[in-house]
Each structure stands twice: as C-alpha cells, then as structure tokens.
Amino acid sequence: MLKIFVPKDKMPRWIGRIMDGARVFAPVKEGDGYRFRLVTRPDKLDFSYQNTRLSPKELVHPPAEAMFSYSLKKGDPKAGILEEIPKALGTRVVMGIRPCDAKAFQLVDVNFVTDQYMDPWWQRRRQNTVLVGLGCHEPCSTCFCTSVGSGPFDAGALDVLMTDLPEGYLLEAVTEAGRALLADAPEGAPASDTVLTEARFLAQQAEKALPRLFMLDPLREKAMTALFQEAFWEEVQFACINCGTCTFLCPTCWCFDIQDEVHQQEGVRLRLWDSCMFPLFTLHGSGHNPRNQKLQRVRQRFMHKFKYYVDKYGNGPACVGCGRCVQYCPVNIDIRRVAAMMTASCVCPT
Amino acid sequence: MHAYTEKIREAAQRLLTEKKVDAVIGFRHGTVPMMSEPVCVRHADQVHQLVWNGFCGINLANYLAKRKDRVAVTAKGCDSRNIVIHLQENQIRRDQVYILGAPCHGMVDRRKVWEFLKGREPLQVMENGSSLKVSGKGFEEVLERQAFLQDNCRICTHRNPVIYDELLGDPVPEQTDVDRYEDVRRVEAMDSEGRWRYFNDLIASCIRCYACRNACPLCYCPTCFVDESRPQWVGKTLDPTDTRTFHLLRAFHVAGRCTDCGSCERACPMSIPVRQFTKKLEKDVKELYGYEAGVVVEGRPPLDTYRPDDPQDFIK
Numbered sequence: 100m101l102k103i104f105v106p107k108d109k110m111p112r113w114i115g116r117i118m119d120g121a122r123v124f125a126p127v128k129e130g131d132g133y134r135f136r137l138v139t140r141p142d143k144l145d146f147s148y149q150n151t152r153l154s155p156k157e158l159v160h161p162p163a164e165a166m167f168s169y170s171l172k173k174g175d176p177k178a179g180i181l182e183e184i185p186k187a188l189g190t191r192v193v194m195g196i197r198p199c200d201a202k203a204f205q206l207v208d209v210n211f212v213t214d215q216y217m218d219p220w221w222q223r224r225r226q227n228t229v230l231v232g233l234g235c236h237e238p239c240s241t242c243f244c245t246s247v248g249s250g251p252f253d254a255g256a257l258d259v260l261m262t263d264l265p266e267g268y269l270l271e272a273v274t275e276a277g278r279a280l281l282a283d284a285p286e287g288a289p290a291s292d293t294v295l296t297e298a299r300f301l302a303q304q305a306e307k308a309l310p311r312l313f314m315l316d317p318l319r320e321k322a323m324t325a326l327f328q329e330a331f332w333e334e335v336q337f338a339c340i341n342c343g344t345c346t347f348l349c350p351t352c353w354c355f356d357i358q359d360e361v362h363q364q365e366g367v368r369l370r371l372w373d374s375c376m377f378p379l380f381t382l383h384g385s386g387h388n389p390r391n392q393k394l395q396r397v398r399q400r401f402m403h404k405f406k407y408y409v410d411k412y413g414n415g416p417a418c419v420g421c422g423r424c425v426q427y428c429p430v431n432i433d434i435r436r437v438a439a440m441m442t443a444s445c446v447c448p449t
Numbered sequence: 450m451h452a453y454t455e456k457i458r459e460a461a462q463r464l465l466t467e468k469k470v471d472a473v474i475g476f477r478h479g480t481v482p483m484m485s486e487p488v489c490v491r492h493a494d495q496v497h498q499l500v501w502n503g504f505c506g507i508n509l510a511n512y513l514a515k516r517k518d519r520v521a522v523t524a525k526g527c528d529s530r531n532i533v534i535h536l537q538e539n540q541i542r543r544d545q546v547y548i549l550g551a552p553c554h555g556m557v558d559r560r561k562v563w564e565f566l567k568g569r570e571p572l573q574v575m576e577n578g579s580s581l582k583v584s585g586k587g588f589e590e591v592l593e594r595q596a597f598l599q600d601n602c603r604i605c606t607h608r609n610p611v612i613y614d615e616l617l618g619d620p621v622p623e624q625t626d627v628d629r630y631e632d633v634r635r636v637e638a639m640d641s642e643g644r645w646r647y648f649n650d651l652i653a654s655c656i657r658c659y660a661c662r663n664a665c666p667l668c669y670c671p672t673c674f675v676d677e678s679r680p681q682w683v684g685k686t687l688d689p690t691d692t693r694t695f696h697l698l699r700a701f702h703v704a705g706r707c708t709d710c711g712s713c714e715r716a717c718p719m720s721i722p723v724r725q726f727t728k729k730l731e732k733d734v735k736e737l738y739g740y741e742a743g744v745v746v747e748g749r750p751p752l753d754t755y756r757p758d759d760p761q762d763f764i765k
Binding site: 132337360369 | 479485487489507511512560563564568570572586654656657658659662663664672673676678681684685686687688715716718719720
C-alpha cells in the first residue's frame with residue numbers, strides 16, 4: 100500500500116484539500132480536555148493530545164439523536180406515521196483518531212450490523228467515514244491496548260495510519276479509501292527507508308511501554324454462570340456510585356434507549372445513550388428489573404465487555420484499552436484490576 | 450505513610466475483632482495517581498488495605514444511607530457533616546455508625562496538578578507534609594500542597610469533624626480568614642442575562658452522566674426526578690433546557706443541606722464547576738436563616754421547619 104511522507108508545514112495544505120470534499124472531524128481543545136469536533140480550518144488541527152476526554156463514538160452513535168418525527172393531529176393524513184428526520188450522513192474524514200478508538204468502531208460493527216439486524220444510521224455513517232489514525236508514541240499510564248488485542252500503532256481498523264516524526268508525518272494507506280486519500284497528496288513524497296525505519300522504531304518503543312497486564316483467553320473456557328457468581332463482584336461493586344461516566348466515556352459501550360417526546364400534536368422519537376449503571380436500564384414494563392441492585396449493574400458492565408460479547412460473537416473482548424474509565428471513574432474502579440480478577444478466577448485446564 | 454493510616458487500621462482491627470461493627474468503610478490505595486478508592490473491610494485480616502492520604506476527597510457518607518448493619522467510617526469535616534444530615538433525615542441511626550474522625554488539611558485536586566503539568570503525565574505523586582512531590586517521565590516537581598487543594602477545601606471552615614467517636618489526630622486549626630462567597634457575589638453582580646449566559650456556558654459540556662448527583666450523599670431518593678418515567682418529568686436529551694432543568698433542580702434539592710464537600714465537582718468527568726449552583730443556595734440559607742448544614746445534630750434544618758419570623762421578603 101501507498102506510503103508517503105508529508106513535512107509538517109505542508110500538512111495544512113493536504114488537510115485543506117480533504118476539507119474541500121468532506122467534513123473533517125478532529126480533536127479540538129475544549130476546557131481542560133480534547134473532543135472530536137467538526138473543523139473547518141486546516142490550521143486549527145492540533146495533534147498534541149494524548150486521548151480525547153469523550154471517545155469519538157459520538158460521531159457515529161450520537162448521544163441524543165432525533166430519529167423520527169410524527170403528527171398526532173386528527174384529520175392529518177400523515178397522522179401516526181413515523182417520518183425519518185434527515186441526518187448528516189455524508190462523507191467525513193476523522194483525522195487523528197487513535198488506533199484504539201478506531202478499533203472500537205469495528206467491535207461495535209459486530210453488534211449493529213448482523214445477519215438479523217442492521218442499524219441503518221450506524222452503517223451509513225461508518226461507510227461514509229474515513230479514519231485517518233494517529234499512532235500513539237507516548238501511551239498514557241492508564242492505556243492497556245496491548246492487553247486487549249490491539250496496540251498503539253494497530254492499523255487494523257484504520258484507513259490511514261499517521262506516524263508523527265520530528266519533521267513530518269509518515270502516512271500509510273491501510274485500505275482502498277485511505278489509498279485514495281493519499282494518492283491525491285502532491286504535498287507528500289514517497290516515504291524513504293529512513294523514514295520507515297524511524298517510524299517502526301517509534302512503534303516498537305510504544306509497544307514496549309505497554310506490558311501485557313492480563314491474559315483474557317482463559318475466560319472463554321470459563322462457564323458464564325460460574326463467573327457470574329464469583330464472590331469478588333461484591334468487592335468490585337462497593338465503591339461504585341452508579342454514575343454513567345465509565346459507559347459514556349467508553350468507546351465500545353453502545354447501549355441506547357428509545358424515548359418519545361410529544362408536544363401537543365407533534366412528537367419525535369429519540370435515541371439516547373443508555374448506561375447499565377442507571378436504574379432505568381433494563382427496567383421492564385411490568386416494573387421488574389433483573390438488575391435492580393448495584394452489584395448486578397456493575398457486574399453487567401464487566402461481564403458484557405469480557406464474557407457476554409466474547410461468547411456471543413466469538414470476537415472481542417469489547418474493550419480497547421483506552422483507559423478513559425480508569426482515568427475518570429470518580430471512585431477509581433479500575434477495569435484492569437477487574438479483568439485481572441476475572442481471569443485469576445479461572446483455573447486453566449493445563 | 451500518613452499518620453492516620455496506622456490509627457485507622459488499629460481502630461478497624463479492634464472494632465472488627467470486638468464485633469463492635471460489621472464493617473469498616475474507608476479508603477484503599479488507588480490505582481492511578483491522586484486517587485483513593487472507597488473500600489468496605491469486613492474482616493480483621495483485611496485492615497491493611499485501609500489508608501489515609503490527601504486523595505480521599507470522595508464523601509464516604511454517600512455509602513451510609515439506608516444501611517442495615519453497623520459500620521465504622523472514616524470522616525473528614527465535610528463527611529461528618531453529611532453524617533449529621535443523614536441522622537437528621539433518618540437515613541441511619543447514630544448507634545449504627547462508629548465515626549473515625551479525620552481532622553483534615555484539605556484534599557488535593559488532581560485537575561489542578563494536571564493543569565500545572567501542561568500535558569506531562571504524573572506517574573507518582575507523594576505527599577510530604579505541606580508539599581507534593583510529582584514525578585513522571587523525565588521530570589520531578591515539588592509543589593506547595595496548599596495551592597493544589599480542591600476549591601471547596603481552600604475555603605472550608607469545618608475541617609474538623611463535627612461528630613465522632615474517636616479522633617485520628619489532633620484537631621487542626623480552622624480557617625477563619627476565608628471568603629466563602631467571593632465567586633457567588635461576582636455572579637450576583639451580573640444582570641439577569643449575564644447570569645443566564647454564565648450558567649448556560651457552565652453546563653454546555655454536560656453529558657448527563659449524573660456523576661455529580663451520584664457522588665452526593667444527599668442524593669439518596671429511591672427514584673430521582675430525572676429517572677421518573679411514568680410520566681417523564683425531565684427530558685433526557687442534551688438540549689440545554691433538559692440539562693439546565695437537571696442542574697437547577699439538583700441544586701434546589703440540596704439547598705440548606707449541602708455541606709460543600711466538593712464530591713460533585715470532583716466526580717464530574719467534564720470538569721464542570723457544579724458547585725457554582727449549590728454555593729449560591731448555601732449563601733442564601735446562611736444569610737436568610739443563619740444556618741450551616743450539618744454542623745449540629747440538634748434542631749431541624751430551616752427548610753423543613755416554619756417560624757413566624759422567617760424571612761418573607763420574596764412575597765411582593
């Protein structure tokens with residue numbers, strides 16, 4: 100695949116050209132953190148961030164989206180018919196996404212696009228979004244991507260992988276869409292062997308900085324019910340305050356709720372982020388909730404990531420090791436610790 | 450190691466062995482710098498987990514409401530005031546809690562340390578008396594601890610527990626020369642449009658995760674108004690009207706009860722200074738009724754009593 104080198108001073112011109120044909124989303128400093136936002140000026144791009152506060156999942160799975168509108172007016176021929184609200188589903192380029200966050204999209208694809216069901220908006224946004232990733236030279240101390248099957252320079256879910264070098268960026272096409280983006284880049288020159296060697300070295304250094312903290316493989320063999328009943332959940336759940344920080348910051352938490360908001364004779368049907376931490380999560384119409392205790396809700400989060408998803412889809416785990424939940428949990432519940440407890444509870448058949 | 454740590458462990462060992470309590474609620478070492486994790490120790494052989502340091506900012510009274518067992522709990526000044534409120538509001542009985550009072554020097558605000566470091570990641574933060582030693586890849590900084598305290602701790606006037614069964618150390622001098630409401634007066638001085646804008650901007654980044662609500666010991670309602678769904682009370686979207694409704698109602702619901710423990714602000718993943726809402730109401734209650742929440746057990750709080758001489762200037 101195509102590999103080019105673009106000097107730093109020429110990057111804005113390349114990005115400017117991309118902006119002519121697509122909406123570009125990139126990390127933008129907001130308050131004391133970064134967040135993916137629509138950027139319209141190439142000189143506004145700032146790749147000096149480590150990790151955005153919120154994951155870019157909001158670009159494909161918005162926190163609150165009006166899906167349909169409807170009328171309840173008597174005599175209106177369209178009364179009671181759901182009409183799709185137009186959404187911005189056109190071509191987009193996400194610049195500077197971390198490999199872990201991109202990998203999260205792949206993990207969620209497995210859930211939203213299946214043989215049985217297809218989420219049309221997720222699918223169309225994914226199809227029309229090109230991911231230009233930025234390899235992580237300096238992973239945070241809370242990062243653990245290598246423990247969950249990814250890595251700081253994992254190009255597996257990207258269209259282009261960028262490596263930040265002192266004089267410029269090495270841009271490597273990973274997919275056909277990525278190649279098309281690089282083919283139209285007169286600012287760049289074919290990457291020299293020196294550049295490639297330098298980039299490989301950086302990637303290896305970053306990998307080395309991330310020791311593997313746990314091995315999840317034994318969890319596949321462990322019976323779901325045995326893991327479900329482990330005594331350690333009591334310890335894990337104590338500190339939890341059941342807020343939505345971990346799930347809302349998580350790039351792979353996809354749960355949503357559907358609600359109708361009606362004002363007089365007009366209504367909209369909304370899709371809203373939900374969280375297994377919340378009391379309304381899985382509350383049945385009957386009033387029964389299979390997860391009405393904190394322990395059940397906390398366990399759900401970790402079991403979903405490391406066991407249910409893995410068992411159901413033969414894929415995963417549904418965690419990319421971005422470390423946001425580790426960093427921002429108000430009471431310091433650390434998913435790395437929980438994963439280690441879950442795996443330690445497994446008795447290997449050997 | 451902080452001097453209180455040994456005392457907490459000793460007390461926990463004694464109380465559990467003598468079966469005075471069923472569990473001890475305290476903190477254990479966190480897995481990331483400047484964080485400690487609330488922990489519930491039930492067996493004497495686990496007391497070594499308990500620690501005390503300047504990163505114990507979360508209010509442990511949050512783990513007490515509606516408990517059925519007897520517990521010991523470590524309590525800073527603010528935690529102890531929230532225990533008082535729990536007693537007043539019948540969330541727990543006095544004979545169910547054994548309070549290990551921790552005279553407090555204020556809790557470290559990790560966001561302030563992050564801000565100072567400008568992107569350099571702290572890998573280890575050690576407390577040494579009045580200084581903080583912060584080290585990371587290729588750097589080491591010694592900071593003056595006082596300058597990196599949580600905002601509420603900097604203006605705290607109740608550092609010593611107001612109620613306790615034993616104290617973990619000598620009482621600390623209370624701060625008397627602090628201006629608690631400088632920021633509130635600044636907002637009060639704005640015109641109504643300015644205030645509207647100020648509060649709207651404040652919560653613009655809110656993601657409705659409810660960390661502020663859930664970190665608050667006062668928020669123990671069986672069903673919070675935002676979770677009422679039959680019928681729905683508050684919209685769930687990120688529309689400013691919905692977000693504003695949540696924040697305003699939350700603030701009013703803790704009026705006359707909030708101890709300014711700062712847990713809400715500490716918990717917010719988006720760094721929203723949510724105390725800006727509650728502080729104004731704290732000031733009002735103080736000015737109108739001369740009352741500070743949770744300082745004395747006796748008597749009823751002003752907002753659940755009526756007196757003929759209550760201020761009524763708002764009736765025009």
